[in-house]
Amino acid sequence: MRLLTHNFLQSNVRGTEKGYPLNIEVTTIKYEESPVDKEFLLNLLPKVNYNALVAAVKQMSPHCEQPLPELPETMDVSNAEQNQNLDDATISNLHKVLFDVYLVEGWLICPDTGRKFPVKECIPNMILHEDEI
Amino acid sequence: MSRPELTGHASLFYNEKEARKYDSSSRMVGIQREITERAIELLKLPSNRPSFILDVGCGSGLSGQVLEEHGHVWVGCDVSRDMLNMANERIERKREEAMGEGDSSEDDSDNDMNDNDSNNNDNKGGTTTEEEPSPGDLLHHDMGTGLPFRPASFDACISISALQWLCYSNTKEQIPKKRLTRFFSSLYQVLRRGARAVLQFYPESSEHAILISECAAKVGFAGGIVVDYPNSTKAKKHYLVLSFERSYKAPQGLTGLEGALLNEGRSSSGGVRVADKDPRRAAGKKSRGPPRKKKGGGKTKEWILHKKETQRKKGKDTRKDTKFTGRKRPMRF
Numbered sequence: 001m002r003l004l005t006h007n008f009l010q011s012n013v014r015g016t017e018k019g020y021p022l023n024i025e026v027t028t029i030k031y032e033e034s035p036v037d038k039e040f041l042l043n044l045l046p047k048v049n050y051n052a053l054v055a056a057v058k059q060m061s062p063h064c065e066q067p068l069p070e071l072p073e074t075m076d077v078s079n080a081e082q083n084q085n086l087d088d089a090t091i092s093n094l095h096k097v098l099f100d101v102y103l104v105e106g107w108l109i110c111p112d113t114g115r116k117f118p119v120k121e122c123i124p125n126m127i128l129h130e131d132e133i
Numbered sequence: 134m135s136r137p138e139l140t141g142h143a144s145l146f147y148n149e150k151e152a153r154k155y156d157s158s159s160r161m162v163g164i165q166r167e168i169t170e171r172a173i174e175l176l177k178l179p180s181n182r183p184s185f186i187l188d189v190g191c192g193s194g195l196s197g198q199v200l201e202e203h204g205h206v207w208v209g210c211d212v213s214r215d216m217l218n219m220a221n222e223r224i225e226r227k228r229e230e231a232m233g234e235g236d237s238s239e240d241d242s243d244n245d246m247n248d249n250d251s252n253n254n255d256n257k258g259g260t261t262t263e264e265e266p267s268p269g270d271l272l273h274h275d276m277g278t279g280l281p282f283r284p285a286s287f288d289a290c291i292s293i294s295a296l297q298w299l300c301y302s303n304t305k306e307q308i309p310k311k312r313l314t315r316f317f318s319s320l321y322q323v324l325r326r327g328a329r330a331v332l333q334f335y336p337e338s339s340e341h342a343i344l345i346s347e348c349a350a351k352v353g354f355a356g357g358i359v360v361d362y363p364n365s366t367k368a369k370k371h372y373l374v375l376s377f378e379r380s381y382k383a384p385q386g387l388t389g390l391e392g393a394l395l396n397e398g399r400s401s402s403g404g405v406r407v408a409d410k411d412p413r414r415a416a417g418k419k420s421r422g423p424p425r426k427k428k429g430g431g432k433t434k435e436w437i438l439h440k441k442e443t444q445r446k447k448g449k450d451t452r453k454d455t456k457f458t459g460r461k462r463p464m465r466f
Contacts, residue, residue, distance in 0.1 A: 001270055001272075002270055004206070004270070005208050005270040005272075008208075008282045008283055008286040008287075009281055009282060009283075010281055010282055010283040011281065012278075012279050012280075012281050012319070020283050032228075037183060039182065039183075040182070040183040040206065043182065043183075044185060044206075047185070047285070047286070047325070049283075121218070121221055122221065122270075122271070123214075123217050123221070123271045123272065123273050124272055124273065125214075125273040125274075126210075126272055126273065126274040126281045127212070127273060127274055127275050127278075128275070128278045130304075130306055133278045133279075133315075
């Protein structure tokens, strides 16, 4: 599961007030490079919740063999035009963090109820029990 | 043959054995690719720009692969863990090919985008290594319980041959109407405004099709069902096309009529199409799937050569290709 997907994942268990963003408990991480598509990233950025991304990176970082790129604490990515002015290094770092880091084994934890979703072989299991629907 | 949906839960039908059979059947792969291409066409995505797409019921990633070939980034979900494991295997195979380690020995080897500079027996023989786009993420999830994403996440949604599973209940608690409504209302939320969804499904009866459309309309979607080749039992396909625009009208389905309109390009305006035999070719895209048979039952030479190649890869004894392969035979009388 990449951080790009994690940025959009939410727990919809019945009775949860705010199931986003999910906290990450890491067991294994994988790192795989992919080509940077600058235009796609710029299109995507206004949708990305930057704070959630930074928090996720902080949770994944201690377990990575290669240190994850440093990202600024806050950044306003909601303005597509402003994003055009971002320098290439930032774009490259954002791409690395969103696309190239995979959580292979671990847990996703709902910040509200504490419900744990297991992640095995890069696939999170979001199947709800009967009483959670 | 009875419908798979009647045998039980989707994750029970698509167990490991069935999943493996499904993924390696070249016929299945071909059909799913065609359906996906048609669904992408119906989506009318902004051209030349990658979109963030949700693939519901992604299975072993056949449709996801087509999305990747079009340059989109996708997230897939499926209720069968075994199918998702096949998808993982497929991603691993592609990665090994890209690194030039493996032999491209699978049936669905229409990875034309993959040029290896490997020095083993690669029949592409390119000299540059094309970088692979990042594969789609997979989720193990039951779509009938909603979609686990925050609002306005996706630019589009596709679903290939999956939606009909919601029409059957496998436990006492599962009520089809409730699951369908839950799914559609969740879909409504996770798509961003202006997005579109195309869901290909196999309705058992018109009641099912009506039930599905009603649930979609109830949550606020506009759109309709596009039926391709309505007169053929085999080729008939239903696509539920959904949009947020109240004024949206679903386009006409394909009828497969041949004629003078064959060579005309697609109309780009309203999506109303009369006779467009091969949408891929008409759109000017490089034909990425295996060669087609002639409509009417004849076999083309390319189709024969491709089929022989497939058989060789399966390890079967196949005669060598010569200048006589697939030659035009004289008329019977």
